[in-house]
Amino acid sequence: MSDARSSADGDEPLEIEVPADPLAGHAATAYFWGHVAGSGDVTDDRIEVVANDEASAQVLAAVAGGDLEHETTTRDYAHDTSITRTEDEYTLTIDGDDTGLLGRSGALGLPVDGRGNYRFGAFSEYDRELLRGLLEGCGTICFKSSSGTVGISFVHDDRDLLAFAQELIDECPVDAAYDDLSETSSGGYWFGVDDADAPAFGTWLYENCEETGLFAPSRRRKLERSLEQADAYGDDE
Template sequence: MTDGDALEIAVPSDPLAGHAATAYFWGHVAGSGDISDDSIEVVTNDEESAQVLAAIAGGDVAHETTTREYAHDTSITRTEDEYTLSIDEGADGAGLLGRNSALSLPVDGRGNYRFGAFASYERELLRGLLEGCGTICFKSSSGTVGISFVHDDRELLEVTQELIADCPIDAPTGDLSATSSGGYWFGVDDDAVPAFGTWLYENCEETGLFAPSRRRKLERSLEQASAYDGDET
């Protein structure tokens, strides 16, 4: 399958069931979403990923162009496309995704996510988290690729570190640090990024559960690192 091919997404009837699609969806929600009693909103910079999330959970996708500060350095801004998936409470009284309240979704009273149901789908869950609150960059000063996770919720990042530690790839992570915008971040060790990133997107075409633009960014960055000869500044 190529990035432009259409793919029918396999989705379970229960949005909380342990399944690759639900793991990917809730990873995105945790990384870049917001849950209230009557709505869920998820933001992504990849249109195809937004449509995949809509295929999983329903809802409507809206597009706008936004300018925001870079998480690690608020003196830098970037303009990008933003796609927001909005899922509202059902008009038939069935509630939000068939649940009576947000607390019946995988989030507790303090707003922390419960990922136990998706333990068998850690790759899709981590992929959703990376695409929701992660960054990928080529570091020209060292010829390496960086993967980091940035979020306002320290506990979510701690859970993400635990998920990475439990994955089949040896991918040590750095300590949580504060960002200039008031949130937190951590990075995967540069030496582990090629194996971790490759594992994260391995066979993703089979399910369609990925953001094509994010995978392309990873592939281009890894190619740059492979071609690095030490002359770049």
């Protein structure tokens, strides 16, 4: 076990506890593989994962090594391809070497099967970190001005991965209903947490996360702002 330094909250550097084996069951590895599943790609000799928050990208690099590159991209909004958005992207690339990829000979030694499906059994004790990584990899948090509520949703091309995210939500200690999976205009799938349950679910998901540093500060700030806006909306009624 080792400690890697990262500025996860944008202020003083924070000690991130990282296991020696990036496949071992641990909060940091659960967060890492949640991100990889949500916004990454795994081949026999490379892992690439994309983050929109510099601090969380640094945490991912602390967990598994690799090289970080930063660029600004413009892409279609997943729910509506007529809308585009420009955002920062931090791509972490982990290449294999003489010992293979993360010390394994081929992708089958990773928590990914031959069909590209993820196996998360090693991280079953760290559901919150795994789910947080998934949300930051393929989810959105927003304030819905039309209804004055907080919106939390997951979007991905892999229907099975989203079904797994729903299973994790079922097992979390707060009640969080969600929609059935629906198709997006871009050909993928998505579901949203029920608006009435989104505040409690989001609060639980980021509760005490600063203790480990395993979170994207910009995403937590977005949640906090959305909760504040929802509270203010209710006060105005």
